[in-house]
Amino acid sequence: MDVFQSDGHKIIQGDAIIALDSYIEDNSIDLIFADPPYNIGKNFNGLRDKWDSDNEYLTWCYQWLDLCIKKLKPTGSFYVMTSTQFMPYFDIYLREKINILSRIIWSYDSSGVQAKKFYGSMYEPILFCVKDKENYTFNANDILVEAKTGSKRKLIDYRKKIPTVYSSEKVPGNVWEFPRVRYRMDEYENHPTQKPIALLDRIVKASSNSNDTILDPFSGTFTTSFVAKSLNRKSIGIEINREYAKIGLRRLNIIQELDGIQLEKEKRSFENKKLEPTLPSLFNQ
Template sequence: MVIIMKQVYKDELVKLICSDTFECMQRFPSNSVDVIIADPPYFLSNGGFSNSGGKMVSVNKGEWDKINDVKPEVFYTRLIRSADRILKKDGTIWVFGSMHNIYILGYLLPKYGFKILNNITWQKSNPAPNLSKRMFTHSTETIIWAKKESGKQFFNYDLMKELNHSSQMKDVWTTPTINNYERRFGRHPTQKPLSVIDRMVKASTDSGMILLDPFVGSGTTAVAGARNGIRTIGIDNSQDYLNIAIKRVSNFQEEKLGKIK
């Protein structure tokens, strides 16, 4: 189904667009974006079960997370190639994943012209227990940070060191799961902590840059961009999630940054 492209929010820093992300990205001029933060579908909605608050719940996130008529490798290839076209020469991309999809992304990024800079391990300090009791509890997700092969990334080294008590910041970041305040306007099933996204924005953007989130969901990247004075564009195909994002961005100064180590 083709989704009509519609700008649903705009202020001096943030623009939110309701659209299929690939259709929207096609309209971006080449070499026009400095940083991309992408939390694409992990394609885990397979009818299984997980644990939430001690209760057995479905793992299904929504139709957008199901494998229907497109294979994950095809979807991710399209994302990476679209990112390569619109990123500036020195642009970088952050991509979230889990063990279920991160190896596909890690294989495809170098194949299509990117060099991986870091493999960030996001460790959840209070993960849900493993219901099967047949394997270790899943307590981490991965964030790949990559640059164009011939580019030179911006890295706010001094600020990262300052935030880490005058020591070089490591590639393992630990946070609790999302607090209820970050979901006060509504819930998104794969929402990431503001503390994680805020650190990514601080590390890789500078005044005057343009930040894009092609799967903005409930707007965490847009909030982080606004908090740091970075012009941010968010795209999502769900008006319901964008309605949450609009409320969060409109009240970004009230957002509370959770703990992160």
């Protein structure tokens, strides 16, 4: 277990359950975003996302879910993701322990045909939970989106004493459309399940305030910590894979070198290609 920290941001490289149990104080976290392995067989830099049985996976999940709730402040918020097939188990388990306020769908387009004999999955579910449904942070004005009824269709609300065009802004509903992170995007890192900055930006803005502490127990590319830093929050990121921890150390600018290697963003194939000379450039040589 290695711990790196600087300017209010901490990275714990090690097992999530051990780190949560031994390195995070109880009732100390304002916001938790958890995006764990989904038990669907993804390869995370040599660590396979697959348990021997569904029961083993759920037993492991219930351990860290309990710890996350324990670490939340009484006013804290908890966003948790998993695969569509396991979210019902999470929902039933958590509703006895914490208040589930919203069941969110993160919807995205597919890069190609996903299935031919059934309906391919094009969304991931997120639960939004709070410890105290009468006392929690929700900055509605910081996450307003366009309300097409008023902004584009200009429909009139005749129920009011003075008929008025519907509002042009609204709080987002529970279906969120953000594109997945793709290879050629500037924010892309070498990770199979990277979550977009826009998704975390909405969550962090809505459910935390300046100087709050945000925890991500399965940090991956450390987008949660990256967004937290950009919005003047503190962060704690836990990641078992050392190569992914290096991404976080670089993105948060905590250290510049680890294991004798300079922490630099890996160039993608199209960035390494040399431009072929054009005729004018050849004539000018």
